Amino acid sequence: MTFYMSEGDYRLYKESKEVKVKFELSPEELARAKSWYRDHLSNCPSSSKSITYCFAETGIGVAVRVECSCGDEEDVTDYDLW
Numbered sequence: 446m447t448f449y450m451s452e453g454d455y456r457l458y459k460e461s462k463e464v465k466v467k468f469e470l471s472p473e474e475l476a477r478a479k480s481w482y483r484d485h486l487s488n489c490p491s492s493s494k495s496i497t498y499c500f501a502e503t504g505i506g507v508a509v510r511v512e513c514s515c516g517d518e519e520d521v522t523d524y525d526l527w
């Protein structure tokens with residue numbers, strides 16, 4: 446998994462080992478991610494298939510994007526939670 450953090454969060458994380466950063470997928474987001482990836486696999490041109498979860502802090506919520514190693518991606522953010 447790859448986490449993309451904002452610069453401020455990363456600085457905080459580096460400065461103190463006490464600070465833990467935790468990102469979670471809601472059940473809805475997990476379902477969307479799994480569904481997208483399952484559909485995507487039948488069209489994926491990459492031989493080394495792997496999925497990356499990207500979490501983007503926006504201030505009002507965390508946007509979640511899934512990326513395949515082939516470069517295809519999908520926004521699975523559950524905006525109902527914002």
Ligand SMILES: [Zn+2]
Pocket residue numbers: 485488489490491494513514515516517
């Ligand atoms: Zn792919």
